[in-house]
């Protein structure tokens with residue numbers, strides 16, 4: 074840490090699980106950083122300083138002097154290389170690969186489901202029977218993923234092995250998101266017990282506190298979507314989730330009303 078002369082800025086949003094991964098890693102390594110929220114994230118409007126850090130217009134993005142990085146996995150790699158101690162990746166080749174594999178599943182398959190539930194319950198993309206149908210699909214898919222995660226954890230204390238690390242910081246933001254939607258793991262299960270242990274870490278508790286702070290100030294986002302003030306990003310696995318799980322009409326309506334966008338084309 075002594076060599077840190079330049080301010081580290083992390084563009085983030087408290088509810089973004091991708092940003093939480095980076096904040097947890099930095100906090101575990103005791104690296105000080107400044108957080109910034111892009112202006113009007115999710116509205117699809119331009120925020121030049123933020124787009125300079127990440128032309129994709131997504132959080133997280135990290136700035137350190139001339140360094141400009143985007144994508145949570147790439148940022149985690151940078152943090153690990155730049156501040157190696159304490160290591161977030163375990164020691165052996167297989168354990169390291171397993172932690173990254175768990176991260177990949179969480180970032181893609183798991184996140185798509187919790188994100189979609191946000192589209193339904195907060196942004197009211199579906200209501201009544203359709204909302205119930207989508208929620209039931211999500212619950213079934215999450216139950217399967219919780220079984221898979223339970224097997225990955227086995228009898229260990231941490232996904233990373235003997236100590237908290239990459240495998241754990243890659244799971245906790247997403248599991249907490251599912252719990253917030255009433256779709257988290259059984260608290261009495263080994264996975265639920267792990268969730269409690271992970272939430273007790275100061276690095277994770279700080280993320281949870283930031284979420285609580287912002288939730289009190291949350292505007293009527295469903296009304297904002299209807300008023301055309303939000304243009305949500307339907308990308309990658311999120312879009313696949315909608316198409317596979319019964320949300321094709323949501324995508325079509327979003328395109329027609331201009332309330333969704335796809336990922337930015339870089340130039």
Ligand SMILES: N[C@@H](CCC(=O)N[C@@H](CS)C(=O)NCC(=O)O)C(=O)O
Pocket residue numbers: 088089090091114115116117130131132133143144145146180304305306
């Ligand atoms: N693959 C990226 C995904 C980042 C991402 O999708 N972030 C979302 C927030 S959770 C975002 O900023 N979306 C932009 C928007 O909604 O306009 C990563 O791992 O960092």
